[in-house]
Amino acid sequence: MVKIGLEIHCQLTKLKSKLFCSCKADYREFEPNMNICPICSGIPGSLPLLNQNAVEKATTIAMALNCEIPEKIAFFRKNYFYPDLPKNFQITQLNAYGDTSIGSRGKISINNKEIRIRRIQLEEDPGRLIYEGATERTKITLVDYNRAGTPLVEIVTEPDFENPGEVRIFLNVLSDLLENLGVSDPGLEGAMRADANVSIEGGVKVEIKNIGSFHDLEKAVHFEITRQQSLHERKIEIIQETRHWDDRRKITVSSRSKEEEGEYRYFLESDIPWVNIRSDTKDQLKTTMPENISSKKERYISKYNIAPQVADILASDKYYSELFEKSHSENDAKDIANLITTDLMGLVDTREKRDSSKLLATHLSELVDAIAKKRITRTSAKDILQDMIKTGNSLSVILEKSDLNQISNHDELSKIISDVLLNEENAANEARLKPETINFLVGKVMQKTKGKADPIITLEILKEKLGI
Amino acid sequence: MDLRLSALNYVTSIKNGDFTVEEFIEKTLERIKDVDEKVHAFLQVSDTALENANKIDRRIKSNDKIGKFYGMPISVKDNMCVEGTITTCASKVLENFIAPYTGTAVSRLEFDDAIIIGKTNLDEFAMGLSTEFSAYGPSRNPWNTDFVPGGSSGGSAVSVSANECIASLGSDTGGSIRNPASFCSVVGLKPTYGLVSRYGLISYANSIEQIGPMTRTVEDSAFLLNSISGVDSNDNTTVEKSHHDYLQNIDAGISGKTIGIVSEMTNSDGVSTEVMNATNNSIKTFEKLGANCEEMSLGSVPYAVAAYYTITSTEAGSNLARYDNIRYGYDFDSEGFEFNSYISKARKKLGPEVTRRMILGGFVPSAGYAGKYFLKALKVKSKLTAEINNAFKKFDFLISPTVPIQPFKFGEKIEDPVSFMLIDFNTVTANLTGKPAISVPYENSNGLPIGIQIMANSFEENKLFQAAYALEKTVDLPEVPL
Incomplete structure (x- = not known):
């Protein structure tokens, strides 16, 4: 039987500041090394100042993934040398000396199958190395610390997946869940990354790193299973190792360098005192936690009689469900749901389109109302939507300008x-x-x-x- | 004008108009010029001190509100960041590092109108107890320049002792304030862990080290602590202080108090005859002052030095890992660059003691060895803490000689690292347990000083000062012969 486990890194992009300093968590808008301070660039004498909001967000994630949460959490140093790591250690969490990570032993269902979560930890992202401009003759590597210190949660699953398809479904479910919780925007470049470990029946565990996207993850896992099975068939021993995903050739290759071997000299980060996770804080987070996707879907079906597949689309996509929640009334819920899933979906299917869209929830209710009153046709609704997204104009303004009033005389x-x-x-x-x-x-x-x-x-x- | 003023007397003189701040600073700079060639306390002397003194004088003249230090010259160990100044940690690795910010303890002194007169010498990255490991040459003991001044805050102790400033800030990881204080006959306080912000202190072993004052008198120590202590939003390990004025009731005396004489620190083979005699004399003095002295035992003390070096090396290996020559450092030939050889090249400018501890720090917490070394050291630390907490249920204070021996000559100990390490025998316990400890100058034998160490329970610095003040009032020590 094939066994696949995942380590998912998710940036808490909805936070204002980094994990240990007041620099922006959203580093993407900055010129290189313009979103740094003595703390996140590891200037001597600086000390990490724990972002309490990050602890709250991580606690929320641990609760949403049904984890056990300890009364006190601690941080550890993971020591290794790499040029993108300003202090040459990463502040992270560890469960080696009792449960001190933010979450342990959770679970989540996908397609009626339970995937166990081994551990969730809160940690800092390193900076980035940029090889742009490097040639054979001038081997230059640039370092950008803008990302260093960005809050991350690492979610480690048990090896509960049996095929790449399950991995894909899980990642979709997880990314919808994290977006719905309002902790992360998984659509942002680099906001969610994952490593996988793969083993076949009777084999050893092989780790795959350096996978750029979820799409590639599925491919990498598929490749690795095939590679291991073909070795097995030819009676060649499978080596326990770390392999890198080669994005260009779409294969995994053995990482020979010693740098990957795990001598991390973990020890307690005493610059950050232990944090009490108080039960009243947990209770409060629970009450303010957004409604989860499956209960949202259930509600749409039972309350408004919306078709299950339509309800599913609405509930799993935070953007659509927010539009729906804001625009619908008791009577037009079903029409609005259909308008979103048939007409709107193609118009705002990418992050860029959503970012530049000027569409408001009121636009949708105006439209549905006008269709019902036969002021406009269903056909012209799509054109009007397009106009609304582009200009943000209300229905009456658009109708006046473009003469889209229905001819019913x-x-x-x-x-x-x-x-x-x-x-x-x-x-x-x-x-x-x-x-x-x-x-x-x-x-x-x-x-x-x-x-x-x-x-x-x-x-x-x-x-x-x-x-x- | 006497440069050998206490901080409190300096303030009185300025308030009385006996001299101006500028006059005092000018004289101080002259003194530094005269004697620092011989004692090498400073790595850097401020070039804005006179200008700042002049500004404070003008504010005094126009009756502005003046901070409590009134332009007093205070030196700072060169492992604390002061914005715009080179902060070297006495290492070649940081010889060009200009601090982009000022740490909390120093900025609090500046806020109270102290003048930072210069940055003082230390053992490289504060690892050592003689300043012999400074990459810029050692400091010398003003009592006899053939002898070491102690360390690692040797430059700070010398600067106060040789009258090159009125007070200094040192840092203490395993005795680095108290050891040179004892060797140079000044008062040195290692505060309770968490009482003084470490923001801006370049970390060596961050779980146990503290910044503290080095002064001429116990009152001055309290006076400086008033300014630098208390919670700081830039250091999550700091706590709100329970006493706002450590000078208050400092003369309350110690009548009726109980004092434990730590037998492992006082009666061991390592204690010299002179130090043993001085300690016995101090015990008699404490009894005369009305305290009840009693010998007691802290059973884990004999393991404390080994635990200390294991823990500090582990943390140093991590804290110093950032000196990889990527963000700051020095140019070296990248010819033949290869990932695995990079770090050894980048670290070749570290001195012998730092190198030794980095190697040790790579080993003792590593997988397969952590159980044998690092985790065992942590066990000693928690056992020792339990023992001392238990002792403070019975005793108000624990005393011992600060250092088992008197100052030694240059080169005398440096070849034998283990005997060197054992000189920390009496001081590391306060760091491992987080307790406050003070070294008070007590005797002078063969022209070299001896200090007595007093420890108290956490955040009981006010009591600690009362005991130290009472002891200090009984001694009459000679003037420094320089």
Whole structure:
């Protein structure tokens, strides 16, 4: 049986400041080394100052993953040399001398299967090495410490996955969960990274590191299983080792360097006193914790009679569910849900599109209301949505500007339809014989009115004029 | 004008208008010029001191509110960051490191209108007890320049003892304030862990070290502690202090108090005859002052030095790992650069003692050896702490000689690291247990000083000062012959 375990690193991007100083947790907007201070750049004499909000966020994650949370947590130093690490040690957590990490022994369900969480720890991200501009002749590596000290949680699972598909589902569920909790924005570049360990029946554990995206993780795991199985079939011994994912060649390669071997000389970080996780703090975090995805989905189905697959999309995506929550009323919930999942989804499917979108929740309720009152057609709703996203204008402004009001005036439509029938004599004759072909004529009317004709009235007039 | 003023007398003189701040600073700078060639207390002397003195004089003239130090010259050990100054830790590795900020203890002194007169010499990264490991040459004992001044805060002790300033800030990881205080006949306090902020103190063994005052008198020690102690938002290990004025009731006496004489520190083979005699005399004095002295035992003390070096090497190995020549350091030829040889190249400028401890620090906490060394050392630490906490249920104070021996000659001990380490025998317990300890000058034998160490329970510095003050009032010591 194949066994796969994961180590997921998730940046707490929703925090204002880094884990041990007041520099910005969101380092992405800065020029290199412009988001640093004596603490996060490891200047001699500086001391780490623990960000209490980070402890709260990590506690929330541990609770959401059903972990046991100790009464007191401690921090440890993981000592190793690497140029992106300003102090040459990373402040992290460890469970070697009793449970002192923020969470232990949790679990989470995916597709009716339980995945056990071994441990959750709060730690700092290192800086970044940049090889840009390096050539064969000038081997230059640049160091950017802007990211150094960014708060991370590391989530370590038990080896409970049996195939790459389960890994993918788990990562989707986890990333939705973290986004829903309001602790992280998994869509940000580098906000979520994962390492995997893979073993096949009777084999040893092989770690895969350096995997750039979740998409590649699935590929890397798949590759590694295949590699191990083919070694096994040829009776070649599988070595317990760390392998790197080669992004270009899409294979894993053995990391030969000693730097990966784990001599970390862990010991207690005494510059940070032990932190009490008080039970009243936990209670308070529990009450302010956002509703979880599955109960949200359940509520959408039972309360509003929304189709399960629609409810699933709405509930797992924080952006959609927030829009939905803000825009719907008792009566139009189902229509708004459908508007989001059929018309809006394609328009705001990437982070960039969402960031630049000017759409407001009120826009959606206006739209649904106008459709119900037949002021606009379902067809033009998508164009109007596009306009709203781009300009942020209200429905009335858009209608005034672009003349998208539905044509439901009987006389006006009748005139237009007469013209259409004159030009489409063959189609009219065919429709008289085969009434199901009438949709072609409806389409022609829509074309002529740029989609503004009321489809039901159009149909009525057409039938009347054709005598069917 | 007498440069040998106590801090409190200096303040009175300035308030009385006996002399101006500028006059005193000028004279101090002259003194440094005269004697520092012989004693080498300073690695760097301030070039803005006179200007700052002048500013304070003008504020005094216009009746502005003046901080309690009134422009008093205070020196600072060169392992504390002072913005804009080179802060070397007496190491070649940091010879070009300009601190971008001022640490809390120093900025509190400056806030109270002290003038930081210069940065003092130390053993490289505060590892040593003679200043012989300074990369910039040792300091010399003003009582006899053939002898070491103690360390690692040797430069600070010398600067006070040789009248080159009125007070100094040192740091104490295993006795680095008290040892040179004892060797140079000044008062040295290692406060309770957490009482003084370490922000800006370049870490050597961060779980046990503290900044503390080195002064001429016990009152001056309390006076400085008033300024530098208390909770600091830049150091999460600091705590709110329970006493706001350590000078208050400092003369309360110790009548009726109980004093434990730590037998492991007082009656061991390592204690010299002169030191033994001085200690016995001090016990008689304490009894005359109305205290009840009684010999007692702290059973883990014989293991404390081994535990101390194991723990401090582990932490040093981590704290000093950042000196990898990437962010600051010196140029070296990158020809033949290879990842694994990089660190040995980058560290080649570290001196012998630091190198020794870095190697030890790479070994004792490593997988497979941590159980035998580092974790065992932590056990000694917690056992010793339990023992001393228990002792303070019965005793108000614990006493011993500060150092088992008197100052030694240069080169005398340096070849034998283990006997060198044992000189810390009496001082490391206060660090491992977090307790406050003070060294008070008590005798002078063969022209060289001897100090007595008093320890008290955590955050009982006020009581500690009362005992130290009472003892100090009974002694009459000679003037430094320099």
